[in-house]
Amino acid sequence: MTEKEIFNLLRPNIQKFEPYSTARDDFKGSLGVFLDANESPYQNGWNRYPDPRQKSLKTKISEIKGIPAQQIFIGNGSDEAIDLLFRLFCRPGTDNAIAIDPSYGMYSVASQTNDIELRKVALGSDFSLPTEEILKRADVNTKLLFLCSPNNPTGNAFELEEITDIVTRFNGIVVLDEAYVDFSDRGSMLPSLNEHGNLVILQTCSKARGMASLRVGLAFASEMIIRYLNAVKYPYNISGSTQKTALEILSRNIDSQVMEIKEEREALMLRLKEYRSIQHVYHSDANFVLVRVDNADRMYDHLVKDGIIVRNRSTMTGCRNCLRITVGLKSENEKLIQSIERYEASHIC
């Protein structure tokens, strides 16, 4: 899609929007007499407003991801980018969005708070991507399409060719959530970002990067879309403390941790398949495993009594009696297995 076509998808109020600029935008140095922002002049390390453009953090992310800083948006978690995309593109009460089902719950929450109809399209058997059904649900008011790969809670990643096919054929913005991409062998769409003006890729520092508590979500898109995301965000959406800490943690290499999680995932999947109470262990490209059990509520309660918390996904589409289990440390996964042993002993034999 061309820039003009993308521009036409924006809400009319956004097309006319004039971003707010901070006074300090005019000053480049770091030594100065700052009497512009009504801050306290007493130094305590945090008395100045943080960089609203997160320049150093974006430079670091740009190095890691190979994407120019002007194509990176940093949000207070991925949730901020999801909400802002609704606010940029969808007219409340009029426009709609499409999402695969089951998938991440925030697409639905953000659509509801913005008064946007969310059309959910069920995944096929084995949680495959229902391309034709998805495209059939779109009409002239469909502005956003949410795909998640690897998908939460199913764990599977879609083929890049399938995703590309949808991005090429959909006449709106495709939001591809790659929160778990570090754990997948299928790879990211990031290298082909510039081939698609209508593609927004979400990643996060919350999972493989180990910064869930800091709240750093990333969106990658064309310079134009990123300009609009930056224009509508709260100016100081990422605190100074977060920017500093994230920069520091991003300098650490996570390759060995990711490799260990992937190895543990495969080992855990093999172990889980041995139990009669576990009827199916779904393929996973993420740092969690979805399993279908004999009775999800009963096994969930049993695990809680042993101090092990997993996620009961039973009520989601196509997930009856399914539990989502995060891959932990070897010792934690071992505790899970031992608890399932006890479950089998008490409920089956």
Ligand SMILES: *Cc1c(COP(=O)(O)O)cnc(C)c1O
């Ligand atoms: C965990 C997760 C995120 C991350 O959300 P943050 O707000 O960045 O912590 C995003 N998308 C999906 C599908 C997730 O499972």
